[in-house]
Amino acid sequence: MKPRADLALLMLALHLSGVRVRPSPTDPTRLKHRPEHLPPHLLDGLRRHKADLLALLTAGPADVQPPGRCRWCGRARWWRPAGEAGGWTCGACHPPARPEAAEWARGR
Numbered sequence: 019m020k021p022r023a024d025l026a027l028l029m030l031a032l033h034l035s036g037v038r039v040r041p042s043p044t045d046p047t048r049l050k051h052r053p054e055h056l057p058p059h060l061l062d063g064l065r066r067h068k069a070d071l072l073a074l075l076t077a078g079p080a081d082v083q084p085p086g087r088c089r090w091c092g093r094a095r096w097w098r099p100a101g102e103a104g105g106w107t108c109g110a111c112h113p114p115a116r117p118e119a120a121e122w123a124r125g126r
């Protein structure tokens with residue numbers, strides 16, 4: 019099995035088991051999971067995919083891609099405050115108040 023597919027299956031298994039996983043608030047290199055006691059196959063999967071899971075969980079909204087086209091004007095030019103992990107805003111419908119402080123991206 020490919021590692022990526024393996025990771026996706028693990029995340030699905032965790033989800034279906036009602037397990038919540040997040041980076042430890044005190045040590046971001048560690049995973050916290052709830053409930054604390056997991057079946058061995060889930061625990062094993064968590065150990066094997068720890069690095070990948072941490073990368074996914076800490077990626078955050080800063081890496082979220084802009085949407086495709088604006089549903090109101092049909093354009094695909096988006097902006098958000100530079101350096102902020104906020105959502106994307108349509109540049110035609112809602113131009114930024116301070117264009118110099120905006121980060122632009124094209125929708126796909």
Ligand SMILES: [Zn+2]
Nearest residue numbers: 088091108111
């Ligand atoms: Zn628009």
